[in-house]
Amino acid sequence: MxxxxxxxxxxxxxxxxxxxxxxxxxxxxxxxxxxxxxxxxxxxxxxxxxxxxxxxxxxxxxxxxxxxxxxxxxxxxxxxxxxxxxxxxxxxxxxxxxxxxxxxxxxxxxxxxxxxxxxxxxxxxxxxxxxxxxxxxxxGSYKKRFLVKLGDRFQPFTVEDIAYFVSQNDLTCLVTRSGDKWPMDQSLDQLQELINPLDFFRINRKLIISLPAIKEIHSYFNSRLLLKLDPHADDEVIVSRERVANFKRWMDL
Missing domain, CATH: 3.40.50.2300 (Response regulator)
Incomplete structure (x- = not known):
């Protein structure tokens, strides 16, 4: 039975x-x-x-x-x-x-x-x-907006404004579709819990990207992927080997 x-x-x-x-x-x-x-x-x-x-x-x-x-x-x-x-x-x-x-x-x-x-x-x-x-x-509990502070200025951003989040030199920044960069109080680990995984993907330890920011995808050595983003990122954008399979599934939803 x-x-x-x-x-x-x-x-x-x-x-x-x-x-x-x-x-x-x-x-x-x-x-x-x-x-x-x-x-x-x-x-x-x-x-x-x-x-x-x-x-x-x-x-x-x-x-x-x-x-x-x-x-x-x-x-x-x-x-x-x-x-x-x-x-x-x-x-x-x-x-x-x-x-x-x-x-x-x-x-x-x-x-x-x-x-x-x-x-x-x-x-x-x-x-x-x-x-x-x-x-x-x-x-529906994922964040739809972020309020970012720079000096005495506060700036609101919707998730549609965001191209990617990047961590550089122990500083996390929000990068907009127009290429502006704003410092964030949260770490990438914290941000990953706040944003919708259908809209954003963490490709490595330093980058969480949105789908519209991806302009080109190329094979890269050691079974990794090389991405070209818009706006352009300061460093090479590499999908780490252990994340490649999930990245491809995310792209193919």
């Missing part, structure tokens, strides 16, 4: 999904219908882990990703979502299986067959590291 928990805050959708699961095979047993992050946390504390969770992305009290980012779920997960293609691309980028609402019976059957084939697989630590970012993206 395969024990499945369904986390879905729309009651009719939850009941329909339960019926579909039970109709597909008598080996599937729905052991819980949960409607919130809070109730799911409590149920997981009070019960043994199911074999699989069908998890809605957006719940009334939070985002389903939060349960995985906090290591509250140890079994495999199939996400369900009503989000459009833009958000679905984010799920693909993070190698997450999903079903688009309204749930199609054949797609559900295929997803469950895939689970049975790879049943021992759980979400990798690398993917878990990215759940927090995607969760913030879906909740």
């Amino acid at each position: 395969i024990h499945i928990a369904i986390v879905e805050d729309e009651r009719l959708s939850a009941e329909r999904l339960k019926v579909l699961v039970q109709e597909l095979s008598p080996e599937y047993s729905v052991v819980a219908l949960l409607d919130s992050v809070e109730s799911t946390i409590q149920w997981l504390k009070d019960n043994s882990s199911p074999d699989l969770i069908l998890l809605d992305i957006q719940l009334n009290d939070g985002v389903g990703f939060d349960l995985l980012a906090d290591d509250l779920i140890s079994c495999p997960v199939i996400f369900t979502t009503a989000y459009d293609e833009y958000a679905v691309k984010a799920f693909k980028y993070n190698s997450i299986d999903y079903l688009l609402k309204p749930i199609d019976r054949a797609e559900l059957e295929n997803a469950l067959e895939k689970f049975k084939k790879y049943g021992e697989r759980t979400v990798s630590p690398e993917v878990k590291d990215q759940f927090g970012q995607v969760s913030r993206m879906l909740s």
Whole structure:
């Protein structure tokens, strides 16, 4: 018997999904219908882990990703979502299986067959590291503006104004599309937590770039990439070898 928990805050959708699961095979047993992050946390504390969770992305009290980012779920997960293609691309980028609402019976059957084939697989630590970012993206909590101070002057910038962030000589700077450079109080590590990863990518220890700033991409020795940016950067812009694969996926969303 395969024990499945369904986390879905729309009651009719939850009941329909339960019926579909039970109709597909008598080996599937729905052991819980949960409607919130809070109730799911409590149920997981009070019960043994199911074999699989069908998890809605957006719940009334939070985002389903939060349960995985906090290591509250140890079994495999199939996400369900009503989000459009833009958000679905984010799920693909993070190698997450999903079903688009309204749930199609054949797609559900295929997803469950895939689970049975790879049943021992759980979400990798690398993917878990990215759940927090995607969760913030879906909740709209990434910064949209920065207020930068230079001397007695304050200057606001939207994220659309920013070409890239660069760290030089222990100083982090915001570089605008027009080439102006403004010092920042935050480090690149701190900025990386504040900006949307669909719009910005950290290519190495010293640079976080926006997509519109990239004008040319060239192969470089030692399996790296050489970028030409606009506005022009002071130093060579190299995508570090360990970031090349993710950079290509980011570019291809």
